[in-house]
Amino acid sequence: MTDAPTHDVAAKRLRSIGQRYTRGRRALVDALDGAENPLTVEQVREVESSLPQSSIYRNLAVLEEAAVVRRITSSDEFARFELAEDLTEHHHHLICSDCGSVVDFTLPGEVESLVDGALISAARRLGFTGDHHRLDLVGLCSNCS
Amino acid sequence: MTDAPTHDVAAKRLRSIGQRYTRGRRALVDALDGAENPLTVEQVREVESSLPQSSIYRNLAVLEEAAVVRRITSSDEFARFELAEDLTEHHHHLICSDCGSVVDFTLPGEVESLVDGALISAARRLGFTGDHHRLDLVGLCSNCS
């Protein structure tokens, strides 16, 4: 189960784009919040078996638009979803290039700020408006190595 | 046109996995090497209009398996391809979250080594065998902002 604050933020963000915070959408937020790592649609179905596939896809898209959920791509063919970082904490992904599994990890604050600074100046140089960075480590998970 | 060394390396890597370095594959390497940024299959077709789509897909997969080409995913639905980093140089991507375009950039060496060190220790902690990192900046390109 998810903290009330998370649900409150989700409800507010949905409302701000003219969407309701329905039972199915709450179930998705609970599923993602209860997971250690980003989930595929199939994994969401395993956790919340009552949700039909089409609703999962549609509502994940709505939640993504409301900035409640972030979609990430791995090395396999399945999209994965996690709660937005400001609802959890800033983190990164270990991506297995063999099986596509994704595991979260964090880096020391000094590293983060150095990276951010470097990215901001690179973006400025190229006329790009940076929103967030995405620092993943690609390799082999303990199962596949 | 691509340096001989690049073609030599490509030929050797293909040979090492029992594949030939054919005309079509050479054309793909030329196309990717001549591009400023990673290319979609459609963009490859624009550059090398003689190559049929099915051959582009098949040969990019072969070149990827031979570690001559790397496949990257953006925010849109198209896969993009670039030469492996040891045939070009280590770099990162600015990814436009609106149109999906991808632009290369590089970071100062100190930042790279700090990041690498931090990633290595994080990977060790989680039983992961790191291969390479992937540091992208997601935002809006000058066209979309």
Add this chain to the structure above:
DNA sequence: GACAATATGAGAATGGTTCCCGTATCCAGA
């Protein structure tokens, strides 16, 4: 409680990518 608007969900459609298979090309040995 009734109405209008929005969300749901089962199945169809979409489209980037992969696969199939008959043909063309390449390489080794003679």
Add this chain to the structure above:
DNA sequence: TCTGGATACGGGAACCATTCTCATATTGTC
């Protein structure tokens, strides 16, 4: 240079994660 066997090519069919459709159910409002 020929020949045989293996590999690559390429047009089109198949695949499958995802998106779309639309009739029904649910929601919020007066």
